[in-house]
Structure formats: structure tokens, C-alpha cells
Amino acid sequence: MEDKAKKLKEIAEKIKNCKKCELWKNRTNAVPGEGNPNAKIMFIGEAPGRNEDLYGIPFCGRAGAVLDDLLSEIGLKREDVFITNVVKCRPPGNRDPTPEEIAACSPYLDEQIKVINPKIIVTLGNYATSYILSKFGFKAENISKVRGKVFKVTTLLTTLKIIPTYHPATSLYRPPLREYLKEDFKIIARELEET
Ligand code: URA
Numbered sequence: 001m002e003d004k005a006k007k008l009k010e011i012a013e014k015i016k017n018c019k020k021c022e023l024w025k026n027r028t029n030a031v032p033g034e035g036n037p038n039a040k041i042m043f044i045g046e047a048p049g050r051n052e053d054l055y056g057i058p059f060c061g062r063a064g065a066v067l068d069d070l071l072s073e074i075g076l077k078r079e080d081v082f083i084t085n086v087v088k089c090r091p092p093g094n095r096d097p098t099p100e101e102i103a104a105c106s107p108y109l110d111e112q113i114k115v116i117n118p119k120i121i122v123t124l125g126n127y128a129t130s131y132i133l134s135k136f137g138f139k140a141e142n143i144s145k146v147r148g149k150v151f152k153v154t155t156l157l158t159t160l161k162i163i164p165t166y167h168p169a170t171s172l173y174r175p176p177l178r179e180y181l182k183e184d185f186k187i188i189a190r191e192l193e194e195t
């Protein structure tokens with residue numbers, strides 16, 4: 001098996017056996033994330049919901065259907081990208097993840113980012129956005145302020161672009177946000193083309 005795929009599988013195994021925070025107690029399945037190990041672009045959500053917990057697959061419910069549509073509008077398929085969450089087990093009743101849960105779980109996301117080494121990270125919603133912006137040394141601001149902006153992290157070897165947008169689930173109860181998501185995905189497509 002290819003090196004990146006093997007490493008991602010090892011991380012997924014650790015997640016499936018993880019008991020580092022209380023969320024393991026209620027999970028049906030942990031949801032490590034999935035997609036192309038060589039993806040240039042990663043999408044990061046908040047935490048699994050009910051469907052994701054049942055099937056162990058990220059974004060496989062209603063929010064996932066919105067995400068699939070947005071991807072296809074810019075010519076991308078799930079197989080082209082890597083999709084995961086900040087927190088890998090479902091918070092009961094879909095409550096927000098706590099700071100302790102995020103602190104316990106985020107090292108897995110850090111490892112996944114390191115292995116995949118994407119050119120673009122798209123953060124979906126406030127939790128992923130504040131985690132990723134802070135991790136890379138930016139000020140974490142509300143999603144409504146930073147959506148569609150491109151944050152560049154330049155190292156000696158490469159440039160990583162962070163692009164925050166709304167969580168696809170928010171467009172289910174606030175339909176006008178769907179237009180903003182579409183706009184932001186056009187920016188994502190443009191930036192991907194440039195890399
Ligand atoms: N919402 C998320 O943040 N992640 C999922 O995987 C599904 C819904």
C-alpha cells in the first residue's frame with residue numbers, strides 16, 4: 001500500500017480505538033474521515049452527526065448532500081478530496097463539542113494534515129475555522145467575517161491556503177447562506193486551479 005494511505009489507515013485505527021475523551025462512550029462508530037490520500041484539498045467540518053455515527057462515514061447525511069452538490073458544482077468528486085472533522089466521535093444530540101473534547105481529539109486532525117500535506121484547507125463553520133486559523137497563527141474570527149477569504153501560510157517549501165466558509169448544515173435552516181457557500185466554492189475552485 002502506498003505510504004500516505006498506510007499512514008492514514010494507522011491514524012484511523014487509533015481513532016477507532018480511542019478513549020481520550022468521554023465521547024467514545026456513546027459512539028456507534030468513530031468517523032476518522034475519508035478520501036484521496038494524495039488530495040490537494042481537505043475539507044474539515046465540526047463533528048459527526050447521527051448518520052455519520054451510524055455509518056462511520058463523514059458528511060453522509062443531509063449536510064453531506066449539500067457538500068456533494070457544492071463539490072460537483074466546481075467539478076470535484078469526493079474521491080478527489082479528503083473530508084474529515086475536528087472531532088471524530090458524535091457529541092450526544094449533536095451538541096457543540098467542548099473545548100476539552102477539541103483539545104483531546106485535534107491531534108488526530110493535525111496528524112492527518114501532516115500526512116496529506118494539502119495545498120488548500122477549507123474549514124466548514126466556526127469550529128473548524130477557529131481551530132485551523134489559530135493553529136496556523138491567525139486570529140480566529142467569526143465565520144461571517146472570514147468566509148471566502150484566503151489565508152496564506154508560506155513555508156520554505158510550499159504555500160498552504162486556508163479558506164473558511166459556512167458549514168453546509170447552516171444552509172439547511174438558513175437557505176440564503178447557500179448563495180454564500182456557492183460564491184466561496186468558486187473561490188476555492190479558482191485557488192485550486194492556481195496551485
Ligand atoms: N456535520 C459535520 O460537521 N460533520 C459531519 O461529518 C457531518 C455533519
Ligand code: SF4
Nearest residue numbers: 018020021024089105
Ligand atoms: Fe478519541 Fe476524539 Fe473520539 Fe474523543 S472524540 S474518544 S478524542 S476519537
